Each structure stands twice: as C-alpha cells, then as structure tokens.
Amino acid sequence: MTDSWLTTPEPTGFGLDNLPYGTVVHGDRPPQIAIAIGGHAFPLGAAAEAGLFDGVLPDTGVLTAPNLDRLLAAGPAAWRAVRARATELLGSRSHAEAVRPLLVRLDAVSNPLPFTVADYVDFYSSREHAENLGRIFRPDSAPLLPNWTHLPIGYHGRSGTVVVSGTPIMRPHGQRLPAPGAEPVFGPTTRLDIEAEVGFVVGVPTRMGQTVSVDEFADHVFGAVLVNDWSARDIQAWEYQPLGPFLGKSFATSISPWIVPLEALAEARVAPPRQDPVPLPHLLGDHWGYDLSLRVDLNGTTVSRPPFAGLYWTPAQQLAHMTSNGASLRTGDLFASGTVSGPQPGQRGSLIELTWNGAEPVRLADGSTRGFLADGDTVVLGGSAPGRDGTRIGFGAVTGTIHSR
Numbered sequence: 001m002t003d004s005w006l007t008t009p010e011p012t013g014f015g016l017d018n019l020p021y022g023t024v025v026h027g028d029r030p031p032q033i034a035i036a037i038g039g040h041a042f043p044l045g046a047a048a049e050a051g052l053f054d055g056v057l058p059d060t061g062v063l064t065a066p067n068l069d070r071l072l073a074a075g076p077a078a079w080r081a082v083r084a085r086a087t088e089l090l091g092s093r094s095h096a097e098a099v100r101p102l103l104v105r106l107d108a109v110s111n112p113l114p115f116t117v118a119d120y121v122d123f124y125s126s127r128e129h130a131e132n133l134g135r136i137f138r139p140d141s142a143p144l145l146p147n148w149t150h151l152p153i154g155y156h157g158r159s160g161t162v163v164v165s166g167t168p169i170m171r172p173h174g175q176r177l178p179a180p181g182a183e184p185v186f187g188p189t190t191r192l193d194i195e196a197e198v199g200f201v202v203g204v205p206t207r208m209g210q211t212v213s214v215d216e217f218a219d220h221v222f223g224a225v226l227v228n229d230w231s232a233r234d235i236q237a238w239e240y241q242p243l244g245p246f247l248g249k250s251f252a253t254s255i256s257p258w259i260v261p262l263e264a265l266a267e268a269r270v271a272p273p274r275q276d277p278v279p280l281p282h283l284l285g286d287h288w289g290y291d292l293s294l295r296v297d298l299n300g301t302t303v304s305r306p307p308f309a310g311l312y313w314t315p316a317q318q319l320a321h322m323t324s325n326g327a328s329l330r331t332g333d334l335f336a337s338g339t340v341s342g343p344q345p346g347q348r349g350s351l352i353e354l355t356w357n358g359a360e361p362v363r364l365a366d367g368s369t370r371g372f373l374a375d376g377d378t379v380v381l382g383g384s385a386p387g388r389d390g391t392r393i394g395f396g397a398v399t400g401t402i403h404s405r
Ligand SMILES: O=C(O)/C=C/C(=O)CC(=O)CC(=O)O
Pocket: 122, 123, 124, 125, 126, 129, 130, 133, 134, 137, 195, 197, 229, 231, 240, 245, 249, 337, 338, 339
C-alpha cells in the first residue's frame, strides 16, 4: 500500500501492486465489477460512469458489465490498459478527490461469483499429494501410476457447482462401503474433506482444433484464485474406478472472490521443478511455477501451510495439455492445480493426508479433534505471494461452513 494515497491500518495484501478483480454488490446498485485496494472496493462500473476510464477501452460496456465475463474475453491488451489506468487512479494523489467518493469498504459489499464459470478442470499436479493418495487408496500398488510423470493428470469437474466463498456447503449424500467387503449403503458422507488448490481463470477462448502451447499461457489466462475442492472420500473411494471422481467431488467447489491478475504475480515466478523423464515436446516451452504460500484454517486453527512453488506440473503445462487434443477453451474456463501438498506433514492440503485417512486426527484450539469435517465446521483457505520490495500479494480467502441436509 506504500505507493497509494489510500492508507489502511493493517496490510491486506490488496496493495497497488496487486489490484485483484471481483464483482461487488452494495446498497441498491446491481452487481458491478471492482478492484480491491486495501480495505476498499473500487467499483469500476461507477468509475466508468464518472468518466474515469474514458478512452481506455474501445468498449466501455466491459467496465459497466455485471461481472468480469466481458473483461476476461477482452484479452491481454485490455487487461493491461485497465490495470495501468487503475494504477494511476489509485496511485496518484491527484485523483484522490475523484476516486474517494466511489470507494466502498470491503466489509460493506457482498461478492457474487466474479465470472460465469464455463468448464471446470481439476489437475493432480502435486507429486506429494498424488503419492499420499496413492498410498491411502491403493496400498498394494506403487504410489504413482506410470503415466503420472508423463502428463498432468486431470479430470473434468462440474462447473455449475463452483460457488463463491461463503456459500454454505451441504454435506453430500451418496453410496459408500461401511466396511471393506461389506454391501454399499446410501446416506450422508462420513468422510467430508477439503482440498487446498489454486485455480487459473481463462480469458481468451480458442477454436476447436486450436492448441495453446506452453509459451502462450499468458495470452489466454487472466489470473488466479484460491480453490477449495470439497471431497467426500468414502463416496470417492467406492465410485472412482474405472472412470475417476464423480459424485464424491461434484457437489461443491468454492473459489475466492478476488482474481489476482497474472501481472501481479510476476515477482512470484519461480523455476519449475526438474522433470524426469523430460516431457514430450507439447509440454515443453517457457514456463514457470509460482511461489504461493497457502494456509488452511479449520475453525480458527491453522492445520496446514501448503507451498505451491514445488508443484511438479506448472499451470502453463496444464493448459497446454488440456488443449493438446484440440479441445477449445471458453472464456471463464477454470482449471485448478489439484491439491497442493508439500513434503512436510504440516504442508498437506487435505484432511485425508493430514489425518492419514482419519487414523491420526488433528487437534484444534478448542481441544476437539477431527479426522474429517463435522457439521458446523468452517474452513478458511488463505494465500499470498511475494510482491515488490518485500510486500505481499494477497489472495484474500475462500471460506465454507458445513451444513447437514
Ligand atoms: O488418487 C486418487 O484416486 C484420487 C485423488 C484425488 O482425490 C485428487 C484430486 O481430486 C485431484 C487433486 O486435487 O489433486
């Protein structure tokens, strides 16, 4: 926040070098897009109507739209132009008089889903996570299947149940085996879990037959959000072979309301991990990882701090792989990294790993323990990245509370 004329009592991670985008509702005004700055939202619809973005984009409707769909589709040149103008408006004191009356405190707005989620893909790119799940689900086989080091494994999820932070999570019902070898029963999951992930939001679409190379990542991807891919482990374990996750993961996936633009993550780029074997050519190019630090809080107790930097497959490789067969992209496609787990036990991004399938429950600050989630539990995922000059780029948070139905 040091460069802005706005000051906030405590660092929010929403400084001038971040400027994440979301959708806000306040008062009687219909939803509009906004940028978060410090403890405030800067509504871009109102700003455009006040003439503050005149001449910045050929189509001002992009800024007065009810969500980010049109800005996502407008592409990198438009993203740069809006960001440059917002940086001027929020960074230079000469604009304070025009901007200040438009600002709304973040605690006075609600955040609808920031964009229309088109398709939703979930990868499986953390080697530590994949090995842990392999050991738990398939104890008699090698932890990694042979394809894992050759391509970013993923599956198509259910975009219609991607919800914004704060949306109540209904405990799913489904089939599970009450004991190994027993007959299946139907009822509420007894193994409700989280998955701490990072999701990337596609702006610029492609035609069918077109592919997106590793080098073209930034031509298509707008930014990143935190993702909690809620998972019912008992339903999953029974249903997943041979076609993969289905109802155990399709009931809800929560995302954080503010999309951090790729440009804000420039300082967070890190070299990708060494890949052995060297991937096939369609997965090679100029690519990088991101040094994002995640945090998982369960009812106010921090239970994990997953590091994103060590992920085996990078977001650019995920996108290249996802389009390598010629499948088209749509504006609003969301592809998530997969659960982020690091090598240390305190860095695991799911309860099934943290508690080793419930056998070693985690202890919370109130003295209670959890193998999996109980009704009434609240999970908050947070995240941040290094910014310029020692500052942090904040992702805000994605929260969800479990309800029975
Ligand atoms: O190994 C399995 O059978 C299942 C793995 C998962 O549940 C992981 C998944 O959804 C992808 C991810 O988040 O990494």
